[in-house]
Amino acid sequence: MSRCKPVWSPIAYLVTDADGVILEANGASAQLLNVPQAYLVGKPMARYVAEGDRSAFRTHLNQLSYQRGSQVWQMTVCPRGKQPFATEWHVATLAVSTKPDIPHPNGQIEIRIAVYDLSHSQPENSQLEPGAVMQPSNLKPQTSPPALPLPQSLDGLRVLVVEDEADIREFVTAIFEAHGIGVKTVSSAAAALEALEQFRPDVLLSDIRMPDGDGYGLIQQVRALEIEQGRHIPAVAMTAYLEEDREKAIKAGFEAHLHKLARPIEWVELIAQLARQVSH
CATH class of the missing domain: 3.30.450.20 (PAS domain)
Structure with a gap:
């Protein structure tokens, strides 16, 4: 046979x-x-x-x-x-x-x-x-190679993504999960605030322009809650609009600003950088 x-x-x-x-x-x-x-x-x-x-x-x-x-x-x-x-x-x-x-x-x-x-x-x-x-x-089959250790800044990292577009949520999730990062996604600012009560992310990524509450309003509410709770979540503002003002995002309370057309490795490197800042 x-x-x-x-x-x-x-x-x-x-x-x-x-x-x-x-x-x-x-x-x-x-x-x-x-x-x-x-x-x-x-x-x-x-x-x-x-x-x-x-x-x-x-x-x-x-x-x-x-x-x-x-x-x-x-x-x-x-x-x-x-x-x-x-x-x-x-x-x-x-x-x-x-x-x-x-x-x-x-x-x-x-x-x-x-x-x-x-x-x-x-x-x-x-x-x-x-x-x-x-x-x-x-082509000869190979056994799986030994896993390369993830950078400590990514090992066990958890990210909350706030984005109203389903395709963008899928895209960002695939990027982070491919590098061992745990991801939770929500589609609105209100859902993000609810998620933060149960899910304690290491980094927050939020779209700026959403139909039911924008990212600026969300980060201001998050920062107000943090004063009461005594903790701080590094946050990244995401946008698909080139005219979006980075300075405005930083002034609102975000640590960083990232365009949605950025290369996947830029997403991962930015998350790693923010995680290192918190751990030090």
């Missing part, structure tokens, strides 16, 4: 950056994840990984900066509106640098992923389509 391998016709193929943010995705990937193809670009791949596998995904992603060659990962994928299912990812990295004298891993990295749906199978001797980018016969 011949050993079976995943079907991959058509090939679900994606390219991400070193943070796992999708740069390119073909039609098969969109079909696999049940979202429009154009919607995938700019989204974190972690969004489509089952919660139970995100820790392994984060470990693999971190290790890619220090390893060469190809790898095979086993991941459970969560397509939008459908049941999760098992997949196998054939992953290769490509160093990208504008300075030829700077070798990988110091340069940027592109991660190329071919995703196999393990809910279907075909005999191992089946042939791949001509011209396929990655040949599974050349």
